[in-house]
Amino acid sequence: MDIEILKQAVMDSRDGITISDNCRDDNPLIFVNPAFERMTGYSLEESININCRYLQGDDREQPELEVVHHAIANGEYCLVVLRNYRKDGTMFWNELSISPIHDEAGAVSNFIGIQKDVTSRVILQQQLSDEIHSLEKTKSHLEQLSIKDGLTGVYNRRFFDSQFEIQYKIACRNSEALTLIMIDVDDFKSFNDIYGHQAGDEALIGVANGLSKSFQRGSDFVARYGGEEFVILSSGMTMDQSSVYVNSLCQRVRDLRIAHSSSRTGYLTISIGFSVHQFTPTNTSNLLLAQADKALYLAKERGRNQCVGF
Template sequence: MALVMLLATLIALFSTTQVSKSMGVILDKRLPTMMQTLRVAKAVDALAATGVSIASVRTEDDRQVASQRFDNAVVELEQSLSGLDRIPKEMDDVRRLAAELTENLLRLSNMAEQRVDMVRERQFGHERLSANLQTFKQHLTYRIRIIEGDNDVIGRLLSRPSPPIDQIIEMARRSAHWAPVQRFYTEVESITGRGLAAIQDPTLTALAISRQILKTALIEAGITFKNLPSEINSDLGRSFTELQKIILAETGLLSFRRRELMLGIKSQNLISENHRITRLVDEATSGLVRRELSVMSNAGQSADEIRQRYTLILLIVTGLGLLAIASLMYFHVMRHVILRLSWLSEAMQFIAAGKLDAPLPPAGNDELGRLGFAVHQFRRTAIEADRREADLRLSNQKVEKICVELEQKAQELAIVNNKLAELSVTDFLTGLANRRHFDEVLGTEWARAVRTFQPLTLIMIDVDHFKKFNDSYGHQAGDECLKKVASALVTNLCRAGDFVARYGGEEFSIISAGTDLAGARELAEKLRRAVQAMALMNEDSLFGIITISIGIGVCIPDRKQSASDLVCIADKALYEAKTRGRNRIEDFGEPQKKGSDQTQ
C-alpha cells in the first residue's frame, strides 16, 4: 500500500510538475510579452495621433499645445519601449518603426514652427504692401485730380467762340506730360490687389500663374514708371522698388506663400507616412499577439494531453491500490488539480477562439490560482485589444473626416476668391461694371475690332444737373437716382453682347461692338427715352425731371489709333450735347450728318 501510495504520489507530482511547467511558460514569458506588445502599440497610436494636431498648427499657442501633447506621447512610448528587453527579436521592426515615427513627428514640429513664422511674416508683408499703396496714393491722387481739372478747363476753353489757342496748347502739353500718372496709379492698384489675392491661392499651380501675371504687370508698370515726370520718378523710385521686392523677392509675399504650400504638402506626406508606419506596427503587434495566443493555446492543449495521459496511469495504479488510496487520489488530484487544470485549459481555449464571455476559474495564491489570475488578466488584455482596435478605426474615420473638411475649406476659399475678383470689377452702388473693368473690356473690344475691321461704338452718358439734384434732394436720393438710371440702361440694351459700366460719378458708358452710327443713334435714343419715361422729379432741370445727355463715338479701329481716341471722340460728343441744352444726343463718327436734336 505504501508503495502504491508512493507511486501514485510520484505520478501525481510529475503530472503536476509538467502542467505547472507548461503554465509557467505562459505566466512568465508569453503573457508579459503580449501585454508589453499591446502597450507599445497603444503608445505608437497615441504618438501618431499627435501628427494631425501638429500639422494643423497656425498660431504660437496651437504650436505649444501640440508640442506638449507630442512630448507626453514620446515619454509614454519610451517608457513602453523600455520593457522590450524581454521581448523577442521580432520586435526589432517595431523599435525601428517607432524611431522612424518619432523622427517624422520631429520634422512635423519643425514645419509647424516654420508655418507659425511664415504666418507672422506674411502678415508683416501684407502691412508693408498696404503702406506702399498708401504712399503711391499720397503722391499721385492730387496730380490725377489736377489732370482731370485741366481737361475740364480745356473743354470749356474750346467751347468759347474765340478759344485761346496758345493757352489751350500749353495746357494740353502739360496734361500730356502728366498723362502717364493716372495709368501708372491704376497699374499699381491692380498689382496690389492681385498680390493680396495671390497670397490666398490654394495650390502651387495657381500661385505660379499669379506670379507670372504679377511679374508681367510689374514689367508693364516699370515701363510706365519710366515715362513718368522726373520729379515723380525720383519721389516714387524707392517705393516702386519696394513694391517689386514685396511681391517677387525671395523674402516677398509670393515666396512666403509658396513655402507655406510646400510645407503643407510635406506635412500631408509625413502624415500619410505616419499612417503607413502605424499600420505596419499594428500588423507586427497583431502577428505577435496571434502567435502568443497560439502558443498559449498549444500549451493548454499540451497540459490537457498530459492530464489525460497521466489520468489513465493514475487510474491503472489506483485500480491496483486500495480504496483509500483511490479515494485519496480522487479527492486530492482529480478535484483539486485535474479539474482546475481542465477548467483553465478550456477557458484558455475559449479565449483564444475569441469567446471572451466564457466563465473563468477563480484566482488564488497557489500556482493554479496564479494561473487563474493570469487567465483573468489575459481576458482583460484581449478585451483591451478589441477596444484599441475599435479606437483605431474611429481615429481613421476622424482623419478621413478631417481630409474631407480640408477639401471643403479649399473649395470655399476658391469661391471667396472668385467673389473678391467679381467685386474688384463691379461698382458697389449700381451693380454695373466699374471703371477698371470698362478699361479692360474697351481694350479687348478695340483689339478685336482691329482684327475684324468691324465698327466699334462707345456711348457716353451723363445725368443732367445731377450735382444740383444731389444738393437739393440729398445724396441718398442721388444714389437711388443713379441706381434707377443704371437699371433703365441695362433693361433697354438691345443686345446681350453690349457692355454697360459706370464710368465715374454720374457718367455711364456703353460699348457696342459691330454697331454702326445709325444703330448707335437708335440705341442712344431708346436709352434717352427710357430714362425720361421714368419721370424722376428734378426741379433744377428745365424739363422738371431727370434727363440724360448722350455722346456717341463710332469708328473702325486701326493700328494707328488707340482706344483712348474713341473715348475722346465720345467725350467730345457728350460735351457738345450738354452745351447744346442737354437731354439730347450728339455724335462724332462716320461721315454722316453730325448731331441730332432729340429735345422733348
C-alpha cells in the same frame, strides 16, 4: 508561415477583419476579429451568419454600396468609404476593402474585408473642403469688388480701361464696328442738393440698372466711368443703328420717372455722346474716346436730355 502566427496577426490587428461565405445565400459573415467588435460594438455572436449590411442600418442611399454589390457579384476587389452605424447608433465613416478568396477550382469561395474607422480623416477632409470653398467664394467676391462699382453693381472704370483696348483690337481684327457711348446724368449736382445724397445714390442705381437691361449683344457692357458718368461699349452697330440705340437709352431713363424739380422735364434725364469706330489707319482707341467725349460735351451744351454722335 505558421498558421498560429497568421491567426495571432488577425486577432491582434487594429483594423477590423471579416470573412464572408460566398457559397451561402446572401454572403453572410462567418468570422469577425476583436477589432471589428470594438469598432462596431457588435459581438462575434451578433455578427456572424448575417450579411454585414446591418452596419448601414436604414442608410441605404449610398452610391458606394452599388460598388460593393458589383464587386461581390463579379468576384472583384473594391475599396469604398461607407457611413456605418455602431450598435449604439452612432455613425462612423468606414473605409472598407474587400478581396475575393478563390478555392482550388478557381471559384470565389469567400471575401475578406478590412475595416478602418476613418471618421477623423473624413471630417478633416470635409473641413478642408469647406474652407477651400469659403476661400474660393472670398476670392470670387474680391475679384468682383476689383472690377465692379460698389454702389451700382455695374463694372467700374478700372474694368472699362482694361477691356476697352481689348475690345478695340478685336473689332479691328474682325473689321467690326465698335460704338463707344458716354453718358452723363443731367443736373446731378442740383439733384443731390435738393433730394440728398441717399436719393442721389438710389437714382444712380436706378439709371445703372436701366442701362444694364438695354444691351444688344452678350459682349456689350456698361461701366460707371466716374461720379454720375457711365460708359457703354457695344459692337456690331452702324452709325444709324447706334443713333437709334442711344435715343432708346435716353427714353429708358426718362421712363424711370425719377422726379427732379430743377429739370426742364420735371424728371431725371441723361445726355449722351457716342462715337462709332471707323476702320482707317489713322484711327485709334484714344480717338474714339475723344470723339465720344466731345459728342457728350456738345449734347450738354445744346441743352442736355439728348444724344450727339460722330
